[in-house]
Amino acid sequence: GxxxxxxxxxxxxxxxxSVKIECRSLDFQATTMFWYRQFPKKSLMLMATSNEGSKATxxxxxxxxxxxxxxxxxxxxxxxxxxxxxxxxSFYICSANTGTGIGYTFGSGTRLTVV
Amino acid sequence: AQSVTQLDSHVSVSEGTPVLLRCNYxxxxxxxxxxxxxxxxxxxxxxxxxxxxATLVKGINGFEAEFKKSETSFHLTKPSAHMSDAxxxxxxxxxxxxxxxxxxxxxxxxxxxVVTP
Numbered sequence: 762g763x764x765x766x767x768x769x770x771x772x773x774x775x776x777x778x779s780v781k782i783e784c785r786s787l788d789f790q791a792t793t794m795f796w797y798r799q800f801p802k803k804s805l806m807l808m809a810t811s812n813e814g815s816k817a818t819x820x821x822x823x824x825x826x827x828x829x830x831x832x833x834x835x836x837x838x839x840x841x842x843x844x845x846x847x848x849x850x851s852f853y854i855c856s857a858n859t860g861t862g863i864g865y866t867f868g869s870g871t872r873l874t875v876v
Numbered sequence: 877a878q879s880v881t882q883l884d885s886h887v888s889v890s891e892g893t894p895v896l897l898r899c900n901y902x903x904x905x906x907x908x909x910x911x912x913x914x915x916x917x918x919x920x921x922x923x924x925x926x927x928x929x930a931t932l933v934k935g936i937n938g939f940e941a942e943f944k945k946s947e948t949s950f951h952l953t954k955p956s957a958h959m960s961d962a963x964x965x966x967x968x969x970x971x972x973x974x975x976x977x978x979x980x981x982x983x984x985x986x987x988x989x990v991v992t993p
Contacts, residue, residue: 865910
């Protein structure tokens with residue numbers, strides 16, 4: 762139980778295009794989801810907190826207009842990387858608190874490569 | 877404020893020998909502490925967590941960790957390493973009373989574990 766499904770697992774896009782990453786809670790409702798970015802051989806950096814039905818809360822230094830977050834339902838949050846550039850290439854991971862003793866569960870991640 | 881420091885960026889062990897991954901934390905309150913494992917290009921898998929219950933926490937795959945408040949440590953151990961344990965390990969702290977009701981996760985820098993035959 763308490764699975765978070767993240768898609769796509771891997772995406773290659775051209776510079777200037779936009780890419781949408783989806784994160785779904787499969788068997789629980791997630792009022793809050795978290796989006797992280799991970800650089801090669803580095804730790805996870807929290808980008809934003811996604812709140813169902815309201816605006817996301819972004820961490821300092823994260824561009825709101827570049828990384829659009831939508832959390833329209835209790836089971837789906839999306840991250841859209843707009844006008845992607847090569848420096849946006851990274852591994853993006855979502856997470857949700859299951860509200861149970863399991864605590865936080867993570868998606869399998871999305872490897873974004875911008876060419 | 878909360879933070880977590882993993883004292884070793886890289887640990888190499890022989891198969892069958894013990895593994896020790898060190899983690900120190902700081903938190904304004906009584907934190908929740910987690911250890912996650914990440915295999916290459918994969919998401920994170922929870923190994924174990926501490927949430928103010930027993931100080932010795934047993935997790936999956938033979939891992940365990942001990943919460944020591946006096947030392948502000950939460951070191952991860954395993955008696956006998958297996959080749960499949962080769963991965964990146966993250967120590968994570970969360971304060972349920974920080975910022976929002978669930979608390980933000982603060983990740984350590986990670987420890988790369990290499991297991992040699």
